[in-house]
Amino acid sequence: MTGFLQNTFNGLVSGAFYALLALGLAVIFGMLRVVNFAHGAFYMLGAFGAYVLLSEAGVPFWAALVIMPLGLALLGMALERAVIHRLTRLDPLYNFLLTFGLTLILQDLVKTRYGVQSSPYATPAELSGSVDFGLFDFPTYRVFILGFAVLLCVAVWWVLTRTRIGMVVRAATERPELTRAFGIDVGRWVTPVFGFGIGLAGLAGVLAAPMRAVNPLMGADLIIVIFAVVVIGGLGSIFGSVAAGFGIGLVQAWGEAYLSEFPIVSQTIVFVVMAAVLLWRPAGLFGREEAPA
Amino acid sequence: MRQSVGVAAASAAVLLVAGCGGGGPQSDGDQKLTGDKIVLGVLNDQSGAYSELSGRNSVQAVEMAIADFKARHGDRAVTKDISVETADHQNKPDVANAKAQEMYDRKGVDLILDVPTSSAALKVADVAKEKKRLYFNIGAATTELTGKSCNRYTFHWAYDTYMLANGTGKTTTEQIGKNWYILYPNYAFGQDMEKSFSAAITSAGGTVVGKDGAPFPNTSGDYSTFLLKAPTLNPKPQVLGTMQAGAELVNVVKQYNEFKLRDKGVGLAVGLMFLTDIHSLTPAALAGTTYTDAWYWNFDQRNREFADRFSKETGTRPTFAHAANYSAATQYLEAVQAAGTDDADTVVEGLEGKTVDDVFLRNGKIRAEDHRVVHDAYLAQVKSQAEVTEPWDYVKVLKTIPAAEAFRAPSPDCKL
Numbered sequence: 001m002t003g004f005l006q007n008t009f010n011g012l013v014s015g016a017f018y019a020l021l022a023l024g025l026a027v028i029f030g031m032l033r034v035v036n037f038a039h040g041a042f043y044m045l046g047a048f049g050a051y052v053l054l055s056e057a058g059v060p061f062w063a064a065l066v067i068m069p070l071g072l073a074l075l076g077m078a079l080e081r082a083v084i085h086r087l088t089r090l091d092p093l094y095n096f097l098l099t100f101g102l103t104l105i106l107q108d109l110v111k112t113r114y115g116v117q118s119s120p121y122a123t124p125a126e127l128s129g130s131v132d133f134g135l136f137d138f139p140t141y142r143v144f145i146l147g148f149a150v151l152l153c154v155a156v157w158w159v160l161t162r163t164r165i166g167m168v169v170r171a172a173t174e175r176p177e178l179t180r181a182f183g184i185d186v187g188r189w190v191t192p193v194f195g196f197g198i199g200l201a202g203l204a205g206v207l208a209a210p211m212r213a214v215n216p217l218m219g220a221d222l223i224i225v226i227f228a229v230v231v232i233g234g235l236g237s238i239f240g241s242v243a244a245g246f247g248i249g250l251v252q253a254w255g256e257a258y259l260s261e262f263p264i265v266s267q268t269i270v271f272v273v274m275a276a277v278l279l280w281r282p283a284g285l286f287g288r289e290e291a292p293a
Numbered sequence: 294m295r296q297s298v299g300v301a302a303a304s305a306a307v308l309l310v311a312g313c314g315g316g317g318p319q320s321d322g323d324q325k326l327t328g329d330k331i332v333l334g335v336l337n338d339q340s341g342a343y344s345e346l347s348g349r350n351s352v353q354a355v356e357m358a359i360a361d362f363k364a365r366h367g368d369r370a371v372t373k374d375i376s377v378e379t380a381d382h383q384n385k386p387d388v389a390n391a392k393a394q395e396m397y398d399r400k401g402v403d404l405i406l407d408v409p410t411s412s413a414a415l416k417v418a419d420v421a422k423e424k425k426r427l428y429f430n431i432g433a434a435t436t437e438l439t440g441k442s443c444n445r446y447t448f449h450w451a452y453d454t455y456m457l458a459n460g461t462g463k464t465t466t467e468q469i470g471k472n473w474y475i476l477y478p479n480y481a482f483g484q485d486m487e488k489s490f491s492a493a494i495t496s497a498g499g500t501v502v503g504k505d506g507a508p509f510p511n512t513s514g515d516y517s518t519f520l521l522k523a524p525t526l527n528p529k530p531q532v533l534g535t536m537q538a539g540a541e542l543v544n545v546v547k548q549y550n551e552f553k554l555r556d557k558g559v560g561l562a563v564g565l566m567f568l569t570d571i572h573s574l575t576p577a578a579l580a581g582t583t584y585t586d587a588w589y590w591n592f593d594q595r596n597r598e599f600a601d602r603f604s605k606e607t608g609t610r611p612t613f614a615h616a617a618n619y620s621a622a623t624q625y626l627e628a629v630q631a632a633g634t635d636d637a638d639t640v641v642e643g644l645e646g647k648t649v650d651d652v653f654l655r656n657g658k659i660r661a662e663d664h665r666v667v668h669d670a671y672l673a674q675v676k677s678q679a680e681v682t683e684p685w686d687y688v689k690v691l692k693t694i695p696a697a698e699a700f701r702a703p704s705p706d707c708k709l
Contacts, residue, residue, distance in 0.1 A: 003521065003522070003525060006521050007517075007518055007521065010515065010517040010521070013515075013517075014515045111340065115344070115345050116340070116341060116342060116344050117345040117569050117572070117573045118539075118540050118543040118573040119573060120574060120575045120578075122577075122578075123551070130553060139551040139552060141551065142551070210547070211547055211551060212514045212547070213514070213541070213543035213544050213547070213573075215540050215543075217342075218514070218540070221510060221511075221514065222513075222514065224512055225512045252513055252515075256508075256518040256519070257518045257522070260505050260518075263506045263508075266508070
C-alpha cells in the first residue's frame, strides 16, 4: 500500500511537468492553430537559463522561477510577431516546420556555448529535505513541484472561466470566426497567449533543473511524450491537456512499478494508450471534432 | 640547356633528401609509406552525448601524440608528413560505416581511432576487416570487438564491459555489500553490462536481489519507481548498481540523492562513468561512489604532466578516453617507425604480443590472441566536496587492478 501511494505520488509529479507543458501547447494551438514543436526547446531554455543565472550571476532558484518564464514569454511574443504570425494563414504544416527549425537552432546555440554535457544545478537548500507523510516520506522538492503545478493549473482555469480575457480566449479557441463576427479583436490576444504558453514551458524547465539532467537535448526527449499527452487529451482542449498530463504520469509510474516483468509493455504504455484513445475517440478524450473554421 | 640544369638540381635535391633519410630505420626504398605520409583518422561523436568525454579533444590528444613523435625522432622520423582527418559519426552505425569507408578509401587514412558507441564500433570493425586497414577502438565498451567480431586489423585499446564489471562488481561486493539491485538501460549496452555485472557479483560471493531494465531512451527522465523499489526489496540491497550513462546517469544520481537512498543504507556503484560526468553532477552528488576507471589524470606525476599539457591545449582535464587516444596514436606511429612501412599486415605483426608502457598503458600488453590491449585498471572513489582541493581532481584511486586480472581471458569466440 505504501509503495502504491509512493508510486502514485511520483506519477503525479511527472504528470505535473506533462500538464504544464501540454497546457501551454493547448492554449497556443487553440488560439493560433499552431502545433508548436519548439515547446521542448523553451523548456530546455528555462532550465538552462536557471543554470546560467545561478552559475554566472549568482541568481538563486526563486528569482529564476520568476525571471525565466517572464523573459521567455517576451522572447516568445517577439518570435510570434516576427515569424510565426506571418505563416498562420498558410497550411499549419508551415508553422510546424518553422518551429521544428527553431528547435534545432535553439538547441545548437546552447550546444555551441555550453556543450552537451549536463550542467550541474542543485536543489535549493530550503527544499532539499524530506516531508514525512506518516506512511512514507517524500522529497520536499517533489511535494513543492506538485503543489505549485496544481495551484498554477487551478489559477489558469480560474482565469479562463472567470475573467473576460479567459472568455475571449475560450471563445476564440472554439469558434474563432463567430467570435470575430461579434466584433471581438481576436488578433490582439494571439501574441500574449503565445507568450503565456512559452512562459509555462520555461517555468516547467526551471522546475526541472534540480531533478533532471540539464542539457541542450532535455526538451527534445520530452516533447514526444508531450505530443502524445496532447493528442490523448484532445488537441486544443485546455482541460483535456491537464487531465491527460497527470493521467499519463500516473499510467507511466504504475506501468513501471507493476509491469516491470514486461518491459516492452511498460516502456510503450503511453503510446499504447494514445493509439487506443485515437481508435476510440479520434478527437481525444476531451476534444471535440474540429468546428468548421 | 635550361632544362638539364633543372634536372640536375632536382637530382641533387633528391640525393640530399635520400642522404638525410638514410639515418632512418629500414628505409631501403622498396618498403615505404603510401603517399609518403601517415594519415590518422579520428572518428567519434562530436556533437552528441559522448562528444564531451572524447570528441574534439581526442583529436587534440592525437595531435599531441604526433607532435611528441616528431620531437622524439626528429630527422630520423619515418616521415614528417603526419596529419589527422576527423569526422562526426553521431553515434549512428550507418553514419560510422559510411565515414569509415570514406576515410580509408578517399582520405587515405591508415588508422581509424576512437569510435564510441558499441553498435557503431562493430560496424567499423567490419569495414576495417574488409579493407584490411587498421582500427584501434577506444570509445566503445562491447567485448564483442575481441569476441566473435574480432579481426586481424582491429585492436581494442582502453576498456570493455568485462573490465568495468570485474573491477566494480567484485571489489564493491567484497568491500561494501553483498546484496545488489541493478538498474540498467534496456538496450544492447545496458543488457551487456547487466550480464557482466551479475556474473562478477555472483563470482565474488554476492547476490543480485533485484534488477530492472529502465526504458531507453527514458523520455520521462524519471527513475523514481525503481529508486523507491530498491530499499523495499527483501533482502535489502546494500548497493544500487546503475548502468546508465551520460545524461541518464545524471538523472539517476540526482534522483538517488533526492530519495536519500544513501541515508537508507543503499550505496551507489556506477557501471561506466567519465570524469566529465562527475564534473556535471558535482562531486557532492556522487561522494563515496565507486567505479572502475581505465586511467586517472592525477594518479601520479607522469599522468599529471600529460594532463597539464592537455589542459594548456584544451582548457580541461583529460578523461581516460583522451589519454587512450594519445596512447593509441603514439603506439601506432612507433610501430610504423620500427617497421619502416605503413603496410597494415607488417604493422600488425609488430604490434602483436608487444609489451608497452606509456602514459596510458601501464604494464600494457597487446595480446596476440584477440587484440585486446590489457593494462592496469583502477578502482576509484569519488571524493567528498571537502576533499576536493583543486578543480577536476574529483577522485581517489582505492586500488590498482593489475593488468593480468583487469581483463577477461581471450575468448574462444575470437578466431583471428
